[in-house]
Amino acid sequence: MRARAATAVAVLLVSLAGGCSGDSSRPRAGASAAPSAPPATSGPGAPADTSCKPRASLRPAGPLPKPGAMPAGTYMRTIQDRGRLILGTSQDTLLFSSRNPFTGAIEGFDVDMGRQIAAAIFGDPDKIQIRVIGYDDRVEAVDAAEPVDLVADTMTANCDRWGDVDFSTIYYDAGQKVLVSSTSDARGIGDLGGRKVCAAQGSTSYDNIAAAASRPVPVARAGFADCLVAFQQNEVDAISTDDTILVGLAAQDPYAKVVGPRMSQEPYGMAISQKHHEFTRFVNAVLERNRANGTWKKTYERWLGDLGPAPRPPAAQYRD
Amino acid sequence: MSTAQLDRVAPVPGPVADPAPGGLLWRVRALRHTSPGRLQLLLTALLVFGVLTGLVAGLTAASARAGTDDLGDRAQPLLVEAETIYSALADADTTAAQAFLAGGLEPAELTRRYEGDLDRATTALMSAARRTPPEGPAAEAIRALSSGIPRYAALVASARANNRQGLPVGASYLSTASQLSRDSLQPQAQVLFRSARDEVDEGYGGARSSWWSALLVILLVALLGTLLVTQVHLSRSTRRTFNVPLLVATAVTLALTLTTAVVLAGQRSHLTDAARDGSAPVALLAEARIYALRERGDDALTLVARQGPPEPGKDPYEVNSRELTRRLDQAGRGAAGPARTAVESAARNRRDWENAHKRIRALDESGRYDEAVKLAVGEPTTRTFTALTGDLGRALEDRKAAFTREIDAAGRGLGLLTVLGPLLALAVCALAATGLRARLEEYR
Numbered sequence: 001m002r003a004r005a006a007t008a009v010a011v012l013l014v015s016l017a018g019g020c021s022g023d024s025s026r027p028r029a030g031a032s033a034a035p036s037a038p039p040a041t042s043g044p045g046a047p048a049d050t051s052c053k054p055r056a057s058l059r060p061a062g063p064l065p066k067p068g069a070m071p072a073g074t075y076m077r078t079i080q081d082r083g084r085l086i087l088g089t090s091q092d093t094l095l096f097s098s099r100n101p102f103t104g105a106i107e108g109f110d111v112d113m114g115r116q117i118a119a120a121i122f123g124d125p126d127k128i129q130i131r132v133i134g135y136d137d138r139v140e141a142v143d144a145a146e147p148v149d150l151v152a153d154t155m156t157a158n159c160d161r162w163g164d165v166d167f168s169t170i171y172y173d174a175g176q177k178v179l180v181s182s183t184s185d186a187r188g189i190g191d192l193g194g195r196k197v198c199a200a201q202g203s204t205s206y207d208n209i210a211a212a213a214s215r216p217v218p219v220a221r222a223g224f225a226d227c228l229v230a231f232q233q234n235e236v237d238a239i240s241t242d243d244t245i246l247v248g249l250a251a252q253d254p255y256a257k258v259v260g261p262r263m264s265q266e267p268y269g270m271a272i273s274q275k276h277h278e279f280t281r282f283v284n285a286v287l288e289r290n291r292a293n294g295t296w297k298k299t300y301e302r303w304l305g306d307l308g309p310a311p312r313p314p315a316a317q318y319r320d
Numbered sequence: 321m322s323t324a325q326l327d328r329v330a331p332v333p334g335p336v337a338d339p340a341p342g343g344l345l346w347r348v349r350a351l352r353h354t355s356p357g358r359l360q361l362l363l364t365a366l367l368v369f370g371v372l373t374g375l376v377a378g379l380t381a382a383s384a385r386a387g388t389d390d391l392g393d394r395a396q397p398l399l400v401e402a403e404t405i406y407s408a409l410a411d412a413d414t415t416a417a418q419a420f421l422a423g424g425l426e427p428a429e430l431t432r433r434y435e436g437d438l439d440r441a442t443t444a445l446m447s448a449a450r451r452t453p454p455e456g457p458a459a460e461a462i463r464a465l466s467s468g469i470p471r472y473a474a475l476v477a478s479a480r481a482n483n484r485q486g487l488p489v490g491a492s493y494l495s496t497a498s499q500l501s502r503d504s505l506q507p508q509a510q511v512l513f514r515s516a517r518d519e520v521d522e523g524y525g526g527a528r529s530s531w532w533s534a535l536l537v538i539l540l541v542a543l544l545g546t547l548l549v550t551q552v553h554l555s556r557s558t559r560r561t562f563n564v565p566l567l568v569a570t571a572v573t574l575a576l577t578l579t580t581a582v583v584l585a586g587q588r589s590h591l592t593d594a595a596r597d598g599s600a601p602v603a604l605l606a607e608a609r610i611y612a613l614r615e616r617g618d619d620a621l622t623l624v625a626r627q628g629p630p631e632p633g634k635d636p637y638e639v640n641s642r643e644l645t646r647r648l649d650q651a652g653r654g655a656a657g658p659a660r661t662a663v664e665s666a667a668r669n670r671r672d673w674e675n676a677h678k679r680i681r682a683l684d685e686s687g688r689y690d691e692a693v694k695l696a697v698g699e700p701t702t703r704t705f706t707a708l709t710g711d712l713g714r715a716l717e718d719r720k721a722a723f724t725r726e727i728d729a730a731g732r733g734l735g736l737l738t739v740l741g742p743l744l745a746l747a748v749c750a751l752a753a754t755g756l757r758a759r760l761e762e763y764r
Contacts, residue, residue, distance in 0.1 A: 084687040091491065091626060098488040104423030104693065106626070129687035132626040146628055225492035232478075232489075252487040 052159035055267050056319035057169045058277055060285035067123030075276035079149055080121055087114035088133040088141045088148035092225030094248030095303050096154050106130050109303040110152040113171055113270060116295065117150060120286045135223060136202025139164050142273040150270050150283070154245055156204045157269035166280040167269030169287050169316040171296070174242035175262030176208055179231070179249055186238065188260030192216040195237040198227035205241035208264050216240075224249060231256070242266045247307070267314065288316055355557060356763040362550045363756045366569075369543040370749035373573075376539055377580060377741025380532035384587055385734040387527030392727035395523035396599060398451045399516040400720065403606035404444035405465065406509035407613055409472075412437035413501045414617035416476055417624050420494050422697045426480065438473055445469065448512065458515040461508040468505045472497055491624075498621065513606070520599050527591055527730070533584055540577045543748065547573060550752075554759065565755030569748045576744040583733040590730035598723025601659065602716060604651045609712040611644035612670070616705055619677055622684075623696055629685050637677070644670070651715065659718040666711035672704045 070076035079085050089097040089110050097108040115125035131148050133141045138155050141148045142165055154174070157167040178197070180186045189197070193214035199206040201220040209218040219236050221227045227239045228249045239249060246258045272280045290296045291313040300310040351357030412434050419430040445465055452458045475497035482490030547570045555561045618637040622630065630637070648670065652663045676695065683692035695701060 086687070092488055094488050099491055101483045101486050101488060101490055102424050104421070104690075129689065130626060131628045134627075145631070222495075223492065225489050226496065228489050229492045229496050249489075252482070252489045 049159045052162050053317070053319060054157045054159050054162055054167070054269075055170050055314075056317040057167055057269065057284055058280045059318040059320050060288055061278070061281045064120060064282070064285050064289065067120060070121060074282075075149075075279040076121055076282050084127045084129045085114065085118040085121060085150065086129045086131055086148045087111070087118075088131050088138065088151040089114070089153045090135070090223055091130075091132045092223045093154055093245055094225075094251060096244065096248065097152070098225075098248070106132075109172070109299060110154060112299045112303070113152045114150055116290055116299075117270075117283055117286055120282075134202065135200040138202070138271060142271055143275070147273065149279070150272055152270045154242060154266075154268055155271055156242075156266040158204060161271070164274075165271040166274050166277065167271055168280060168283045169318075170267040170269055170314040171287055172244070172268040173314050174244045174266040174268060176205055176241060176264045176266060177243045177246055177258055177262060178260045179239040179246045179256050179258050180237070181231075182255045182257045184238075184257075184259075186259060189216060189240060189263055190214045190260075192238055196235070197238045197240050198230050198236040199239065199241050200224050200227065203241060204264070204266065209240050212263070228253065228256075244304070284316065284318075291316070356760055358553070359756055359760055359763075362546065362553065363752065363760070365546045366543070366550060366752040366756075367749050369539060369546055370745050370752060373536070373539040373543050373576070373748070374742040374745025376532065376536045377576065377745060378738055380529055380536045380580075381583070381734050381737035381741055383529040383532050384527060384584065385731060385738065387523065387525075387529055388587065388591070388727060388731045388734065391520065391523035391527050391594075392724065392731070394451045395516065395519045396602075396723060396727070398448055399513070399520050399599070399603065399606070401444040401448040401451070402509065402513040402516040403602075403610070405441050405448065406506065406513050407606070407610050408437040408441035408444070409469075409501055409505050409509055410610055410613040410617060412441070412472075412476075413498055413506075414613055414620055416479075416494060417498065417617060417620035418697050420479075420483070420491065421620055421623055421693050423693075426483070434476070438469070441469060456515070458512055458519075461511040461515070464508045465505060465512070468500065468508065472500050472505060475500065495624070517603055520603075524591055524595055524599075528588060536580065540573065540580070544570070544573055544577070547748075547752070550756070558759065563755045563759075565751040569751035569755065572744055572748050572751065576741065576748075579740060579744075580737060583737045586733060587730045590726045594723050594726035594730060596654070598719055598726055601651055601654060601719040602723060604647050604654075605663075605712055605716045605719060608644055608647040608651060608666075609709060609716065611640050611647065612705075612708055612712065614640045615644060615673075615677070619680060620696060623680070623689075623693055626689070629681070641674075655715065657718070659715045659722075662711045662715035662718065666708055666715065669704055669708040669711060673701070673708055676701045676704060 065071055070080045091099045091106050095108055097106055097110040099106050115128055118128040119125040138151050138153055139161055141151055157170060178189050186192055189212045193216060195216050196219045197209045197216040198219045198221055199209055200223050206218055206220055209216055221230055224241055224245050230236045231239055243258060250256045250258050270283060272283060296313040297310045351361055415430050415434045419426040449462050452462055475493050479490045479493035479497060482493060547566060551563060551566050554563050615637060618640060648667055652667060655663050680692050680696050683695060
């Protein structure tokens with residue numbers, strides 16, 4: 001699987017570095033995924049609404065409290081008293097949050113983001129409860145009857161969602177691409193007019209497919225791994241979503257490749273309820289610290305090391 | 321008078337106004353006015369009623385027998401097979417989910433169990449196909465199941481192959497398979513089960529052959545009445561008080577009436593017993609087993625989905641649980657003997673299983689997912705649950721045996737009646753003809 005993941009990553013790298021230069025599986029030396037570099041949005045589709053400055057979050061308030069000593073009256077104290085942080089995520093996004101079939105544990109880059117918050121609250125990253133939520137429930141999950149504290153689930157911070165939830169500062173920069181069969185000539189979403197292209201229900205990827213100028217037929221599934229099932233059963237011709245997710249899918253299918261330029265920018269943030277801004281500020285403080293002390297880099301290398309050397313983490317932007 | 325002439329005579333002349341002189345009806349009416357004419361009319365009536373009684377007795381017995389055989393050899397086995405398909409699919413789904421929950425390499429025991437379930441489902445499906453008429457919802461359900469089960473098996477096989485390689489997409493294959501089973505295959509099995517249950521209900525109607533029986537009773541009464549009228553007429557119009565052949569004919573008719581009454585009443589009483597002690601508890605216990613399997617499946621799938629507590633009122637487990645409780649109560653109330661012991665034991669194991677389920681939910685909801693999984697797939701919980709389904713299975717077998725017993729008893733005597741009915745009726749005809757011909761010849 002590792003070898004296959006590497007091949008798939010190589011395909012991604014080639015397509016990233018060489019644009020549409022083809023589908024050779026030989027990686028170029030020195031090519032970098034460079035997710036923090038401004039991606040070329042040469043793909044079709046409506047430009048994202050950035051009037052609300054979706055990358056900008058709430059500024060941390062002073063230094064972090066010591067783990068296990070959350071200030072009274074704050075939401076962090078509520079979590080500490082409960083004894084565990086409830087993280088909403090998925091279990092089928094390889095590399096970000098997926099179930100390890102050998103151990104049954106859910107792990108990945110997103111899960112580690114949650115674990116780092118748990119570590120900051122309790123001093124113990126294991127004090128975390130993972131709740132799997134649907135892609136179309138990610139916004140509601142933080143304010144549901146049984147709410148989650150935090151959603152880290154390859155979730156794009158955009159203006160539409162900022163209306164309902166707070167986002168943390170950006171912890172990862174992704175962009176939407178296309179996964180097709182290794183025998184396909186398609187070089188991007190532009191070549192998929194009239195073809196069935198799958199994405200998770202409720203994801204921004206789905207909206208981007210529907211908005212693509214080449215008019216592909218968007219097909220919704222519960223999650224992206226369900227899209228891979230549909231792809232392997234020949235029910236859809238392609239899958240389109242963030243390159244990060246596609247790499248994880250391609251790693252599971254040697255007959256799949258990731259192609260095309262980035263159609264969109266997908267900055268990932270953690271979603272938090274607007275009822276307690278102090279928790280958003282706390283999460284941002286943890287992110288700030290982890291960007292500075294190398295934790296972010298280590299996490300990147302652990303999960304996404306196959307993409308190449310870790311880039312600089314996305315810089316924090318604040319709205320206040 | 322020859323029988324050829326008799327046959328031409330309409331047995332029941334309708335109230336026709338002033339038939340033309342010389343016509344057939346005019347001649348029949350004219351017969352009433354002479355003594356030999358009256359005797360001829362009575363003989364005709366006796367022969368007609370005798371022949372009809374014989375015919376209807378044979379047909380009633382044959383229809384009741386065919387109905388009973390259909391019930392025992394087709395409808396009830398179809399119900400059992402439909403239940404087998406349904407419960408095997410539900411169990412396969414649950415087993416696959418548990419193997420997945422267990423993580424790592426699939427436990428060999430669960431794999432065997434899953435394969436066994438699939439075998440049972442396909443075998444039962446093939447034999448159910450033979451028992452189902454080629455049109456109608458049951459046949460459609462069988463067609464859908466025949467194409468759906470291989471698709472389901474293929475999805476589970478893909479899930480396993482991916483799991484073995486450590487690819488998370490295996491989980492999605494499994495959930496696609498589970499969705500296929502729950503949204504399409506199990507509902508089709510339910511359609512089959514319900515239509516089999518309806519067929520059993522109809523089968524009881526067919527086996528009772530009430531219309532035929534009613535007609536037979538009317539004919540027997542008519543035959544007896546005509547015999548009595550004839551004898552009264554003869555003893556009044558002649559010097560002989562008794563006509564021996566007619567007396568014997570009356571006795572034979574009474575014997576036929578008695579035999580018919582005994583055989584049909586016996587059949588009906590056994591059918592009632594078969595319905596009460598066989599079909600009804602079999603359907604009830606079969607449903608109970610399906611609901612129990614679904615309970616465990618829901619328990620496992622809630623853990624697989626990791627989506628936290630289901631919304632109150634929308635928990636499929638609760639719905640199943642209510643239905644299971646209702647059926648266990650009903651089954652317990654009506655049962656006796658070994659079935660009762662088994663149902664009581666099932667109720668006890670159910671309580672233990674419910675407690676285990678509550679502990680699993682409590683662990684999961686307090687964030688102790690790993691412990692919840694361990695408890696859910698662990699040996700003690702599995703033992704409790706297997707004991708529950710085992711009890712239900714035992715009660716089911718006991719009730720199936722009771723059904724077979726009663727249906728065999730119900731069929732007894734019907735074959736005899738099929739032969740004896742027409743024979744005795746013919747004897748009545750012959751005796752009536754003998755008894756009356758002597759009198760008619762006196763008028764020559």
